[in-house]
Each structure stands twice: as C-alpha cells, then as structure tokens.
Amino acid sequence: xxxxxxxxxxxxxxxxxxxxxxxxxxxxxxxxxxxxxxxxxxxxxxxxxxxxxxxxxxxxxxxxxxxxxxxxxxxxxxxxxxxxxx
Numbered sequence: 001x002x003x004x005x006x007x008x009x010x011x012x013x014x015x016x017x018x019x020x021x022x023x024x025x026x027x028x029x030x031x032x033x034x035x036x037x038x039x040x041x042x043x044x045x046x047x048x049x050x051x052x053x054x055x056x057x058x059x060x061x062x063x064x065x066x067x068x069x070x071x072x073x074x075x076x077x078x079x080x081x082x083x084x085x086x
Contacts, residue, residue, distance in 0.1 A: 026032045059065060076082045 023037065027034055027037050072082065
C-alpha cells in the first residue's frame with residue numbers, strides 16, 4: 001500500500017527501532033545508568049500518548065481526516081493557499 005498513512009507508520013517504526021537501539025547503547029556503555037533510564041520513563045506521558053493514538057486511529061477509521069482534507073482542498077481553491085497556510 002502506498003498511502004501516506006503507510007509511509008508515516010513505516011517511518012515511525014524505523015524511528016522507534018533507532019531509539020530502542022540508541023537506548024541500549026547508552027545504557028550498555030554506562031553513559032546513562034539504568035536507574036536514571038528508568039526514572040526518565042514517565043508512565044503518565046506514555047498513557048497520554050497511547051490514548052491519543054487510540055483516538056486518532058478511531059478518527060481515521062471514521063473518515064474524519066478524509067472529510068477535513070476534502071474541506072480544506074475545497075476552501076483553498078489553489079495549491080499555493082494550502083502551502084502558505086501551513
């Protein structure tokens with residue numbers, strides 16, 4: 001599938017893998033002690049991000065983003081308008 005959602009999700013997985021490898025290297029070399037690494041992990045933030053991902057996934061499945069995209073294209077009338085607004 002060559003959809004933008006497929007591309008961004010692939011990119012997110014690649015970034016996640018890089019972060020995981022980086023974390024392991026930093027803790028394995030002793031640059032960041034394991035205790036500090038555990039302190040840096042904030043469960044409230046992870047829960048918030050997980051909740052936001054669930055909401056966004058449901059909105060995407062419902063078609064809201066496609067509807068908003070179509071509305072923005074109708075209102076813009078020219079590509080340069082979209083470019084300047086972002």
